[in-house]
Amino acid sequence: MKKIVLLLVGFFLLNQTRAQVVDDQVDLGAGYVNQVFYNLNTTQNTVAINTWDIGFSSAVMDASVISNANTITVYKISNADSNKYATITDTAGLALTVQYNSDTNWSKGAFNVNQDLTNPFDFGWGIYNTTSYNVYGDTLYIIQKGTDFYKFWIRVKNGLTNTNVIRYAKLDGSPDVDLTIPMSSYATKNFVYLNLDNPTPIDLEPASSDWHLLFTHYMTDIPGLGPYPVTGVLNNLIILPLSGPSGTEVAEASHVDVGAVSFTDYSTAYKTNISEIGYDWKYFDMNVFQYFLEDSLIYFVKIPGGSIYSLMFTGFDNTTGIIDFQTEQLLTGINDLNGDITQASVYPNPATDQTTVVYDAKKNTNVTAVLSDLTGREVMRNEFAAKGGLNSENVKLPKLAAGIYHLTLNAGEQHVSMKVVVSQ
Numbered sequence: 001m002k003k004i005v006l007l008l009v010g011f012f013l014l015n016q017t018r019a020q021v022v023d024d025q026v027d028l029g030a031g032y033v034n035q036v037f038y039n040l041n042t043t044q045n046t047v048a049i050n051t052w053d054i055g056f057s058s059a060v061m062d063a064s065v066i067s068n069a070n071t072i073t074v075y076k077i078s079n080a081d082s083n084k085y086a087t088i089t090d091t092a093g094l095a096l097t098v099q100y101n102s103d104t105n106w107s108k109g110a111f112n113v114n115q116d117l118t119n120p121f122d123f124g125w126g127i128y129n130t131t132s133y134n135v136y137g138d139t140l141y142i143i144q145k146g147t148d149f150y151k152f153w154i155r156v157k158n159g160l161t162n163t164n165v166i167r168y169a170k171l172d173g174s175p176d177v178d179l180t181i182p183m184s185s186y187a188t189k190n191f192v193y194l195n196l197d198n199p200t201p202i203d204l205e206p207a208s209s210d211w212h213l214l215f216t217h218y219m220t221d222i223p224g225l226g227p228y229p230v231t232g233v234l235n236n237l238i239i240l241p242l243s244g245p246s247g248t249e250v251a252e253a254s255h256v257d258v259g260a261v262s263f264t265d266y267s268t269a270y271k272t273n274i275s276e277i278g279y280d281w282k283y284f285d286m287n288v289f290q291y292f293l294e295d296s297l298i299y300f301v302k303i304p305g306g307s308i309y310s311l312m313f314t315g316f317d318n319t320t321g322i323i324d325f326q327t328e329q330l331l332t333g334i335n336d337l338n339g340d341i342t343q344a345s346v347y348p349n350p351a352t353d354q355t356t357v358v359y360d361a362k363k364n365t366n367v368t369a370v371l372s373d374l375t376g377r378e379v380m381r382n383e384f385a386a387k388g389g390l391n392s393e394n395v396k397l398p399k400l401a402a403g404i405y406h407l408t409l410n411a412g413e414q415h416v417s418m419k420v421v422v423s424q
Helices: 082-087
Strands: 003-006 022-027 034-039 043-048 054-057 065-067 073-081 096-099 126-129 134-137 139-145 148-158 163-170 177-182 191-195 198-202 213-222 226-235 237-240 244-247 249-254 282-285 290-293 297-302 308-317 322-333 341-347 354-361 365-372 378-386 389-396 403-411 414-422
Touching: 022 034, 022 043, 073 082, 082 139, 082 148, 126 148, 177 191, 177 198, 290 308, 341 403, 341 414, 354 365, 354 403, 365 389, 378 389
Parallel strands: 003 414
Antiparallel strands: 022 322, 034 043, 034 213, 054 065, 054 191, 073 096, 073 139, 126 134, 134 148, 139 148, 148 163, 163 177, 191 198, 213 226, 237 244, 249 297, 282 290, 297 308, 308 322, 322 341, 341 354, 354 389, 365 378, 365 403, 403 414
């Protein structure tokens, strides 16, 4: 049986007035007390940023451990391995090195950045054992939270049961906390979270498939300043050792006419750097002590499944923590793993005498475009020799009565149908 994929593509324009631009905002609150997990279908999940201190990757084949620089500071103890855990009662005489999360890759959390890059089995806090499939912690840390100090040891990540075993204690004589975190219970999430004051795993974030961008306050390395807190946007992206990158990718278009630039010109510019959007879409003018938005700047965001959105910032209030922006879906992914076409859209829509068909092909293939009216009568047919990758085809329309038509792309047994509105 032939495979049929029905795709109703929303109206959008690149060089004309946009019909489905969405104006939206997130509220991080005064002092950036919130972080917002954002889905480009405009759904949001807001959580208090001080809810958590440490996050553990839930993936079986990943041992990433991140810190919340808004609540804690992580120090690696350079002159003590895990065998010295019981002997540490204060910070006197300890060689401490502060560590922050990388802002390029979620897998390089504050507890991972000290890893030996020449050893593929080194995760920073511990070493992977190829016989037991466990990561055994060999590194100790001091964590400062407010005026309190903790010693902290990630003892093991069990690869067979997907559990993390940790031990920590406040350096005031408090008893040790021994905690086993069942990572498999949070398999749909990127991270499982912990607040040091309440040793219970926290189910904090939405399922990984339900969000694309994280609006948050985080640390980055600024030339001349070093690690510095900024407010910006990070991608939903996890780098897994065996399966590679998976998640949101971003292409930045700067110094452009944002009303005329086409996302098709940036098809090879997508990056997996989680801070590709980052914080520098705004700047602080020291002369007037005020933030301003960078002009001539727009981002194209590709999400799992192939859909592409534009994102442009329209406002930032550092007093209230409100960020305003516009999004628009430019290309719709097609949920057909066996088909040659993975994305498709058409613009302008409504169209008059011509339109442009944009589609992504897995490989070189022949594509037939058929335009039909609502009765199924064929009114136009074009054939394209598609190349693997993003294709853009200009289509001249015959003289047609105003109304709704269906443009179907046929590639082998795959049929992708898009709604086209013809106006006078």
